[in-house]
Amino acid sequence: xxxxxxxxxxxxxxxxxxxxxxxxxxxxxxxxxxxxxxxxxxxxxxxxxxxxxxxxxxxxxxxxxxxxxxxxxxxxxxxxxxxxxxxxxxxxxxxxxxxxxxxxxxxxxxxxxxxxxxxxxxxxxxxxxxxxxxxxxxxxxxxxxxxxxxxxxxxxxxxxxxxxxxxxxxxxxxxxxxxxxxxxxxxxxxxxxxxxxxxxxxxxxxxxxxxxxxxxxxxxxxxxxxxxxxxxxxxxxxxxxxxxxxxxxxxxxxxxxxxxxxxxxxxxxxxxxxxxxxxxxxxxxxxxxxxxxxxxxxxxxxxxxxxxxxxxxxxxxxxxxxxxxxxxxxxxxxxxxxxxxxxxxxxxxxxxxxxxxxxxxxxxxxxxxxxxxxxxxxxxxxxxxxxxxxxxxxxxxxxxxxxxxxxxxxxxxxxxxxxxxxxxxxxxxxxxxxxxxxxxxxxxxxxxxxxxxxxxxxxxxxxxxxxxxxxxxxxxxxxxxxxxxxxxxxxxxxxxxxxxxxxxxxxxxxxxxxxxxxxxxxxxxxxxxx
Numbered sequence: 001x002x003x004x005x006x007x008x009x010x011x012x013x014x015x016x017x018x019x020x021x022x023x024x025x026x027x028x029x030x031x032x033x034x035x036x037x038x039x040x041x042x043x044x045x046x047x048x049x050x051x052x053x054x055x056x057x058x059x060x061x062x063x064x065x066x067x068x069x070x071x072x073x074x075x076x077x078x079x080x081x082x083x084x085x086x087x088x089x090x091x092x093x094x095x096x097x098x099x100x101x102x103x104x105x106x107x108x109x110x111x112x113x114x115x116x117x118x119x120x121x122x123x124x125x126x127x128x129x130x131x132x133x134x135x136x137x138x139x140x141x142x143x144x145x146x147x148x149x150x151x152x153x154x155x156x157x158x159x160x161x162x163x164x165x166x167x168x169x170x171x172x173x174x175x176x177x178x179x180x181x182x183x184x185x186x187x188x189x190x191x192x193x194x195x196x197x198x199x200x201x202x203x204x205x206x207x208x209x210x211x212x213x214x215x216x217x218x219x220x221x222x223x224x225x226x227x228x229x230x231x232x233x234x235x236x237x238x239x240x241x242x243x244x245x246x247x248x249x250x251x252x253x254x255x256x257x258x259x260x261x262x263x264x265x266x267x268x269x270x271x272x273x274x275x276x277x278x279x280x281x282x283x284x285x286x287x288x289x290x291x292x293x294x295x296x297x298x299x300x301x302x303x304x305x306x307x308x309x310x311x312x313x314x315x316x317x318x319x320x321x322x323x324x325x326x327x328x329x330x331x332x333x334x335x336x337x338x339x340x341x342x343x344x345x346x347x348x349x350x351x352x353x354x355x356x357x358x359x360x361x362x363x364x365x366x367x368x369x370x371x372x373x374x375x376x377x378x379x380x381x382x383x384x385x386x387x388x389x390x391x392x393x394x395x396x397x398x399x400x401x402x403x404x405x406x407x408x409x410x411x412x413x414x415x416x417x418x419x420x421x422x423x424x425x426x427x428x429x430x431x432x433x434x435x436x437x438x439x440x441x442x443x444x445x446x447x448x449x450x451x452x453x454x455x456x457x458x459x460x461x462x463x464x465x466x467x468x469x470x471x472x473x474x475x476x477x478x479x480x481x482x483x484x485x486x487x488x489x490x491x492x493x494x495x496x497x498x499x500x501x502x503x504x505x506x507x508x509x510x511x512x513x514x515x516x517x518x519x520x521x522x523x524x525x526x527x528x529x530x
Contacts, residue, residue: 138263139202141178142166144187145219148211157248158210161219164252165206171362171392172260174319178202193226203227204263206255215241221255223262233262233428257394257425264289265430284310285320292327293430295465297336303327318358322367325350329371333506334467335497347371362388362395369401373408374509381405396426400435403442410513412442433462433469440472444523445516449476460492467496471503475523486527493529500529 142165147158163180170177178200186196193205208221216238223233235258239247288306291299307324310317325347330336332343348371354364369384382405388398403418419439423432436459444452453476459469470493477486497503503524507517 138174138204139176139178139200140169140204140206140263141183141196141200141202142169142180142206143191144184145207145221146209148209149213151212154210154212157212157217160248161208161210161251161255164248165255168252168256168392168394169206169259171256171394175263176202193224193229197226204232204266206259208255212241217241217247217251219251219255221259223259225266232266233259253394254425257396258427260394261396261426261429261431265293281310281314281317281320284313285317285323288320289323292323295330295463297331297334300327300331300336304331316357318354318361318364321350321357322354322361322364325354325367326370329367329374333374333509335502344371344375348375360391362392362398365391366395366398366401369398373401373405376509378405378409378512394425396422396429397431397435398422399425400438404438404510407438407442407445408510408512408516410445410516412445415439415442433459433466435459436462437466437468437472440469440476441520444472444476444520447479449480452476453480464492465496467493471497471520471524474527474529475520478523478526483527486523490524490527490529500524503529 142162145158145162147155149155149157162183166177166180166183169175182200196202196205203226205224205226206221207224208219211218217240219237219239221235221237222231224230225232235255237251237254239250241247284306288303288310290303291306292303304324304327307320307327310320311324328343328347328350332340332347337343347367351364351368351371354361355368358364365384365388369381369388372378372381372384382402385398385402385405388395389402392398399418399422403415403422406412406418407415415438419435419442423429423435423439426432429435436455440452440454440456440459443449443455452472456469456472456476459466460473470489474486474489474493477483477489500521504517504521507520511517
């Protein structure tokens with residue numbers, strides 16, 4: 001029997017799909033449901049029968065990892081279009097689609113999203129809408145970075161960054177990260193991001209490029225909402241080539257640190273939009289995060305209630321446990337509760353419980369470190385922040401708060417280095433206003449009052465409900481003799497920190513060095529706080 005190329009391609013495709021389906025079942029044998037197993041095996045059987053009998057298959061059910069074998073028929077043309085951008089939405093409304101760059105404005109432009117032309121054939125097998133998987137919640141794939149260098153022998157650098165970035169993102173326990181081997185099946189193929197949603201069941205895609213010219217290396221990275229085919233974040237990183245492995249690690253760490261808060265913020269806004277139609281611990285947790293990150297007393301109360309609702313549905317869920325501990329601790333030291341001691345006691349127990357449930361969850365150790373920082377347990381605070389960093393070197397908040405611990409122990413130079421590293425890892429982080437006061441305090445302790453005022457003012461302008469940076473602004477202005485400006489700033493500070501007793505109580509919870517506390521209080525007194 002004569003078989004033309006197109007029919008041969010179809011037979012090979014049927015066999016390939018059957019093998020892929022069976023391989024997927026083998027990999028997922030411990031989690032696959034009996035009904036799904038039966039359906040997959042039936043589909044594989046029908047594919048093999050079609051291949052043997054020469055029957056043409058109209059539709060194929062794909063599973064993650066499915067790729068098209070090399071066929072004799074060439075791919076048709078494909079095209080690119082400009083990236084989709086969006087404006088930052090009103091902060092009072094959970095947005096539908098957002099630009100996650102801090103400060104609003106247009107989303108940064110970057111490389112275009114690749115889309116298939118109207119008549120193009122996809123890079124992978126035909127997708128059945130019935131069999132396509134819905135995207136999992138916080139799920140992501142790092143596609144192989146393009147090598148734009150003139151020397152094709154340099155592709156190893158792009159591959160190494162892709163692999164290291166995949167590993168670094170996998171350290172964030174909230175994320176489901178598609179494996180490197182699956183991601184590399186998309187190398188050098190035209191793709192539509194919505195196609196990736198169907199094939200891999202992910203919501204987000206990271207893509208990028210690497211260009212090397214002499215001793216300079218430039219990496220462009222883009223985060224895409226695969227469901228909407230829209231850019232959420234883009235950044236360019238330029239470095240000089242010294243040690244290749246150090247450079248590769250630096251790129252991967254910096255990109256992972258920048259992407260993580262963008263993803264979490266997008267998920268918070270996604271789940272905050274509609275109220276859940278069913279009770280779901282994850283939905284309550286994400287909705288709680290949306291309220292938590294507004295850093296307003298009323299939202300803090302709502303966030304705590306939502307975290308508790310999540311735990312009522314799943315008492316062994318470490319994420320809301322750790323976040324509830326942080327929320328309780330914040331409410332205590334911001335003066336949002338009548339009895340702060342009760343909050344600190346519960347927060348400490350919750351943080352310890354989160355660590356016991358998942359000792360490899362960095363945020364659990366971070367929560368424990370934060371509570372210990374405020375409850376006179378400095379050694380445990382330091383070790384907890386360090387453990388969070390050990391588990392995930394891209395975890396920016398732990399670098400910052402470890403820096404704060406150095407500040408409180410009288411080592412401002414070490415504090416500045418760690419805080420700046422944390423900010424460098426996540427320069428557009430929504431918590432930046434919390435981190436900047438640590439930088440302000442370190443400069444204040446070194447009597448670099450101009451730098452202290454600048455960092456403190458940046459914090460306060462980012463969030464006028466957060467007083468820590470403003471304290472250093474008031475004290476710093478008074479220390480350099482700008483009393484009139486200090487008094488103006490003090491009026492704002494007193495709306496949040498009404499008197500010296502409240503400020504001193506907080507400072508004595510943190511600083512080990514009484515001279516450092518007196519230096520701050522002297523500046524506040526000179527401005528007129530009593």
